Amino acid sequence: MGELGIVVPAVLAGLTTGAIYALVALGLTLIYGVLHIINFAHGSLLMLALYAAFFLKTLWGIDPYAAVFVLGPAFFALGYVLQRGVIWPASHGQDSMILMVTLGLSIVIDNLALALWTSSTRTVDLPYAFAVIDLKLALIPLPRAVAFVAALAAAGLLWLFLARTDLGRAIRAVAKERLGAQLVGIDVRHVYAMCFGLGTACVAVAACLLLPTFYVTPQVGHAFVLVAFTTVVLGGMGSMEGALIGGLVLGVVETLCGLFLGESLGQIGIFAIFILILLFRPTGLFGGKSA
Amino acid sequence: MNALLEVENLVAGYGQTEILRSVSVAVAEGEIVSLLGSNGAGKTTFNHAVAGTLAPRGGLMRFAGKDRTGAPTTQMVAEGLIQVPEGRRVFPNLSVRENLWLGGYRRGSARRTDNLARVVGIFPRLGERLTQLAGTLSGGEQQMLAIGRGLMAEPRLLILDEPSLGLSPLLVEEMFGLIRGLNAEGLAILLVEQNVVQSLEIAARAYVMENGAIVASGSAAALRDDPALKKAYLGM
Numbered sequence: 001m002g003e004l005g006i007v008v009p010a011v012l013a014g015l016t017t018g019a020i021y022a023l024v025a026l027g028l029t030l031i032y033g034v035l036h037i038i039n040f041a042h043g044s045l046l047m048l049a050l051y052a053a054f055f056l057k058t059l060w061g062i063d064p065y066a067a068v069f070v071l072g073p074a075f076f077a078l079g080y081v082l083q084r085g086v087i088w089p090a091s092h093g094q095d096s097m098i099l100m101v102t103l104g105l106s107i108v109i110d111n112l113a114l115a116l117w118t119s120s121t122r123t124v125d126l127p128y129a130f131a132v133i134d135l136k137l138a139l140i141p142l143p144r145a146v147a148f149v150a151a152l153a154a155a156g157l158l159w160l161f162l163a164r165t166d167l168g169r170a171i172r173a174v175a176k177e178r179l180g181a182q183l184v185g186i187d188v189r190h191v192y193a194m195c196f197g198l199g200t201a202c203v204a205v206a207a208c209l210l211l212p213t214f215y216v217t218p219q220v221g222h223a224f225v226l227v228a229f230t231t232v233v234l235g236g237m238g239s240m241e242g243a244l245i246g247g248l249v250l251g252v253v254e255t256l257c258g259l260f261l262g263e264s265l266g267q268i269g270i271f272a273i274f275i276l277i278l279l280f281r282p283t284g285l286f287g288g289k290s291a
Numbered sequence: 292m293n294a295l296l297e298v299e300n301l302v303a304g305y306g307q308t309e310i311l312r313s314v315s316v317a318v319a320e321g322e323i324v325s326l327l328g329s330n331g332a333g334k335t336t337f338n339h340a341v342a343g344t345l346a347p348r349g350g351l352m353r354f355a356g357k358d359r360t361g362a363p364t365t366q367m368v369a370e371g372l373i374q375v376p377e378g379r380r381v382f383p384n385l386s387v388r389e390n391l392w393l394g395g396y397r398r399g400s401a402r403r404t405d406n407l408a409r410v411v412g413i414f415p416r417l418g419e420r421l422t423q424l425a426g427t428l429s430g431g432e433q434q435m436l437a438i439g440r441g442l443m444a445e446p447r448l449l450i451l452d453e454p455s456l457g458l459s460p461l462l463v464e465e466m467f468g469l470i471r472g473l474n475a476e477g478l479a480i481l482l483v484e485q486n487v488v489q490s491l492e493i494a495a496r497a498y499v500m501e502n503g504a505i506v507a508s509g510s511a512a513a514l515r516d517d518p519a520l521k522k523a524y525l526g527m
């Protein structure tokens with residue numbers, strides 16, 4: 001019972017972190033799977049969303065969970081406009097150029113954040129921050145439980161959208177057969193921007209769920225984006241199921257490594273997995289399947 | 292007969308290379324027109340320039356009497372100019388049903404259920420495989436799916452780029468029968484084919500393209516008897 005007594009809570013805590021990783025990675029995967037580019041600005045957009053949620057709380061008293069319904073749509077619109085108004089025109093449709101543009105965007109956003117908000121670490125005070133739920137085997141902090149359920153719900157909604165709606169089908173069609181999609185009259189540029197918008201909305205939702213138990217700095221996105229890249233690779237590039245399961249797995253790996261190797265070494269496990277996957281199974285655990 | 296598609300002196304190409312130099316082609320309502328030419332002549336390039344997937348660099352295109360030079364594919368599809376492309380281009384990761392459903396994405400979306408039933412009536416093999424992923428269909432089945440997907444958009448002009456490519460002789464026969472049948476219902480068809488003899492049998496008129504230019508045109512019957520063409524394309 002002694003071992004189990006610490007492992008079970010760690011696994012549960014890992015799953016709650018993992019659900020956030022999964023949501024961030026789903027956004028990245030959707031953009032990768034359809035536009036075939038790695039969005040280097042993903043982490044910066046997460047940081048921006050964290051600041052947005054932070055200021056909504058501190059300036060207007062809007063609870064981060066309520067902010068989901070403001071920032072989700074707002075960041076969807078931001079992503080849509082970024083893709084259609086900046087990334088596409090600046091890259092002339094060339095993939096290698098898009099990489100440079102998203103990299104440039106991330107540098108601009110990061111430095112803007114540093115200039116506007118300094119490098120100091122910020123957190124919010126919430127009445128429920130230390131509330132817990134007793135699951136008999138373990139105590140789960142309430143905000144983590146909320147994050148877990150809400151992140152999975154967001155992933156489920158995204159899946160439903162892709163599986164059941166006309167635009168969702170169009171997105172999956174563009175992912176694998178762009179010319180065919182054009183020939184049925186799908187507006188590929190609109191689909192690209194939709195995916196960028198949805199991917200950006202994913203990080204906004206993740207940010208709102210994260211803020212109650214986390215902090216904000218201009219660099220905060222980097223840690224998440226590295227984990228998200230690992231998740232995307234682990235899950236098989238472009239596979240949505242893979243990203244979801246990969247995110248959960250990495251969350252658990254991180255807390256278990258933290259538990260047995262020491263808190264500060266938690267992320268070592270993640271990067272060990274990253275290297276091992278690249279060496280031995282570059283198509284990922286779910287490689288071949290797709291959105 | 293009323294002209295449905297009128298292309299005049301069309302110029303198009305990729306990057307630095309100009310492929311189509313000055314191509315004029317017309318298709319009337321309800322007509323089958325055959326576009327012939329050896330490999331690399333520019334037939335597929337022409338189709339893409341007409342369908343809007345390749346921006347023309349010069350010339351003029353009218354569809355249903357309106358100037359549509361350089362119009363985007365979304366608009367051409369909405370107006371009923373539908374291309375079934377070379378190489379099928381079905382969505383491999385989507386089911387047969389989803390592929391067909393997406394055929395009605397831009398046009399005919401209000402009557403998708405009826406149109407799906409009609410397509411399944413034409414291609415019963417697709418009806419037996421509605422839940423199968425398109426990527427797992429045989430080549431011939433994928434060709435049927437590509438045509439079925441095109442029909443879902445209620446075409447006014449159907450452009451078929453090598454629909455019989457890779458089909459068994461029996462299926463080629465079926466394919467030509469199908470094209471004739473669609474045309475009998477009033478559908479205008481621009482047909483690009485390697486099967487010159489069969490194409491000229493079902494077409495009313497034909498054009499011959501060489502190196503990005505039309506080198507011969509006329510009624511299919513007249514072209515069939517043209518000694519130079521016989522030598523070049525029919526091996527006689």
Ligand SMILES: Nc1ncnc2c1ncn2[C@@H]1O[C@H](COP(=O)(O)OP(=O)(O)OP(=O)(O)O)[C@@H](O)[C@H]1O
Nearest residue numbers: 305308310328329330331332333334335336337377
């Ligand atoms: N995307 C492209 N970029 C550059 N050149 C191209 C491209 N597509 C086609 N071409 C070139 O344009 C010329 C015409 O090609 P096209 O595909 O139009 O010929 P085609 O008449 O359809 O031939 P086939 O009967 O073999 O299908 C060829 O020389 C080809 O190499």
Ligand SMILES: [Mg+2]
Nearest residue numbers: 334335336377
């Ligand atoms: Mg061709």
